[in-house]
Amino acid sequence: MGDCGIMIIESGVHVMFMGEYQHNIDTKGRIIVPAKFREDLGDTFVITRGLDQCLFAYPMDEWHVLEEKLKKLPMTKKDARAFTRFFFSGAVECEVDKQGRINIPSSLRTYATMEKECVVIGVSNRIEIWSKDKWNDYVEVSEESFAEIAENMMEIDF
Template identity: 40%
Template sequence: MFRGLHTINLDAKGRLAIPTKYRETLAELCGARLVATIDTEERCLLIYPVNEWELIQAKIEALPSFNPVARRIQRLLIGHATDLELDSAGRILLPQPLREYASLEKESVLMGQGKKLELWSKSQWENRRDEYLDMVSQPEQLPEELQSLSL
């Protein structure tokens, strides 16, 4: 559903324009309603169509709250989840706490990841991408399933 990498700019109010190629899909899938939350492993944001997020939230809520790791995930993902809606110009407004978490400034990268989007600071993404590329050149670190993948 979502794929590709888009360099985008946040305006002074923290708004970003969703690429045109995604807007129609989002309107059909979820009435242009989205949910943004933090990524617990990286300093980026995860942006889901609301219908996809609801499935994930139900799974997170079903985790045992007495398990400290599960409780941490519940607090972080659900606690930071923020409802967003595309405005008439195809923009979303990201709240300040989410922008701060991901160190988002003017230049950002919106990356399709299938059923969700990731939003990164451009500089942080470029650094992480370079680290990932260095790892790929070390085949012994790749899972066996990826070693046999032919591109």
């Protein structure tokens, strides 16, 4: 209770990842997680195959929310089964080491074609890890059609 007899209710803290950071992945598959992302990711988080040939990383709270949504997909639908298989089969729990790095399994590095130069970006409730070449290609194509993408977002009541 506050001084005026008003009960103060703390709402859940929502994470917000944003920004773009360039890092190299070493020969053992380790990459530095930007310092600005580490606290919100937490001690343990989930990394999995993302869309557009990048990797998605979620704090555990966000992962559990997503997991509950995916559980509600109708398993009688072929696309729902395919998506959940793809998404969950690539998922692994990760921890940040004392140097601020995570170890990305070779299967995920292969999926995202990560060899040396990478880009780590914040995307609202998750981070994405891209090979630098794939990210540059994606940005180049997306910049050309950004106005059209924005217009399409308005059509879905954005």
